[in-house]
Amino acid sequence: MLxxxxxxxxxxxxxxxxxxxxxxxEAEHPAWGLLFCDPFAEEKKCAHRVLVEAARIFCEAxxxxxxxxxxxxxxxxxxxxxxxxxxxxxxxxxxxxFARQHLRVKTLGLLGLxxxxxxxxxxxxxxxxxxxxxxxxxxxxxxQYLAQNLRRSMIKAMLTDDDKFDAGxxxxxxxxxxxxxxxxxxxxxxxxxxxxxxxxxAEPSFSxxxxxxxxxxxxxxxxxxxxxxxxxxxxVIAVRQEPFWARIGLIGAHATVEATEIWLAExxxxxxxxx
Amino acid sequence: xxxxxxxxxxxKDMIVERLFLNVAPADIPDAxxxxxxxxxxxxxxxxxxxxxxxxxxxxxxxxxxxTETFSTVDNIAAFVDEKRS
Numbered sequence: 001m002l003x004x005x006x007x008x009x010x011x012x013x014x015x016x017x018x019x020x021x022x023x024x025x026e027a028e029h030p031a032w033g034l035l036f037c038d039p040f041a042e043e044k045k046c047a048h049r050v051l052v053e054a055a056r057i058f059c060e061a062x063x064x065x066x067x068x069x070x071x072x073x074x075x076x077x078x079x080x081x082x083x084x085x086x087x088x089x090x091x092x093x094x095x096x097x098f099a100r101q102h103l104r105v106k107t108l109g110l111l112g113l114x115x116x117x118x119x120x121x122x123x124x125x126x127x128x129x130x131x132x133x134x135x136x137x138x139x140x141x142x143x144q145y146l147a148q149n150l151r152r153s154m155i156k157a158m159l160t161d162d163d164k165f166d167a168g169x170x171x172x173x174x175x176x177x178x179x180x181x182x183x184x185x186x187x188x189x190x191x192x193x194x195x196x197x198x199x200x201x202a203e204p205s206f207s208x209x210x211x212x213x214x215x216x217x218x219x220x221x222x223x224x225x226x227x228x229x230x231x232x233x234x235x236v237i238a239v240r241q242e243p244f245w246a247r248i249g250l251i252g253a254h255a256t257v258e259a260t261e262i263w264l265a266e267x268x269x270x271x272x273x274x275x
Numbered sequence: 276x277x278x279x280x281x282x283x284x285x286x287k288d289m290i291v292e293r294l295f296l297n298v299a300p301a302d303i304p305d306a307x308x309x310x311x312x313x314x315x316x317x318x319x320x321x322x323x324x325x326x327x328x329x330x331x332x333x334x335x336x337x338x339x340x341x342t343e344t345f346s347t348v349d350n351i352a353a354f355v356d357e358k359r360s
Contacts (some may be wrong), residue, residue: 151324154340156317167337217293217322242295246318 004059009102011068013094018075019068021102022055027062032268033105034058034134035095036067037112037120042182043245044073047113050244050253054111057257063264064103068095081178081185085119085193092123096130107131107272111260114245115139118197121232124206132267133210133234134260137245140224142197149181150174200227209272210234211263215241215256235263278352286351289330293322305349310342320345327351333358 004022011017024030036051038044055065070088071078092110100108109132112120117138124130139145150171158165173179177188186194210232214221221229221238229236239255287300296313309315315323323345327333333355344354 148321148325151335152317152321154337155320155324158340158342159317159320162342165340167340171337217295243318243322246321 004056004065009066009098011091011095011098014090015071015076015078017068017071017091017095019066019095019098020055022059022065022067023103024059024062024064026060027064029104030062030064031106032062032264033064033066033099033103033108034111035092035099035108036065037092037110037116037123038067038070038073039114039116039245041184043114044116046248047245051113054253054257054260057261058264061261061264064099064105066095066099066103081187084187084190085115085122085197089119089122089126092119093126093128096123096128100129109134109264111136113137115145115194118142118199121199121204121206124208125204127205130206130208131272132208133206133232134213134263135210135228136213136256136260137215137243138199138212138225138228139197140199140228142194145197146174146191146194152182153180200224200231204232207233209267211260212236213256213259214238215243237263278349278356282355283348283352285330286348286355289326290323290348293326294319303348305352306347308346309348310346323351327355331355331359 005025007021007023009019009021011019036055038051039047051067055067058065069076070083070091072080072083096108108130110120110124110130111134112118113136117135120133121135121138124133153174154167154170157170178185179191210229211234212225212229212232214225214236216222216238217240218238219240221236225236237259239259241253241255244253283305284300287303290296290303291298291300294313324335328335344350
């Protein structure tokens, strides 16, 4: 038997969002809940299985979970071309309200991966009734995120057709008003908003417990992750694990999930107040 | 120009660590084709590029991207050596 009873739901709001609610089988009304904030584009596809498994594992620990699709992505309606990170933060805020009511939990946190972690922090800063944050390998700097995507595109083009490969062509394609980001057409507005993202630029207004997880080949967390955790007054840990959001078929994220479970148990024991 | 063995060892350490390879760094032959020997794909190669920038202090230009550059430890070491000089 699955540890969670999973139902499809619709989150009401400006756009009705598609959601999956993981209700805990063992605890009819868990005290704690987690709302998952997905990463973007190909990273969302690659991480899907890991996030589903993570929700089930958290349910085993009596933490109800909600996963949802931002507008214009997955099974949620809306035009992808019209979507922006600002709109997706609005979606998170709508989903927070929904998750709190639907799971009937007193304490609700956000668990975000990559760009989803960055958006989760923005939603929490917006005062969205978020009690705690779990940020898995957040995108700390939007310009670097886009630059890394350009690198990936260059490497893919290089490996696909080395004879005809022209790095200048790849760069020029990335500099178009609308450009291809892992197969997704990114609008100028979306690019602008992603480029503006800098989690270290201002003091976060969110003051609840926060866990920053640097998923890395290294034993120690990186400087930027440490800075972010410090700004949040939270904890940073390094989890040595392959980047599961970059690999289709890599479904294991046991170390990351386990480290998060331990932190959540500590927070539950410390009795943070929700709502 | 000969590239010192220490640099090659550092590169092997970086590759094994970042790619989570189940092989001892010293067992990677200097001239082995990495793509073929270790099934290196675009995700792996991206990790190597990031590793070169973060751990060896390089900044890669568009013109630095070629499969030849990243095909063997020998070539990567020569590339690092050249960029540093």
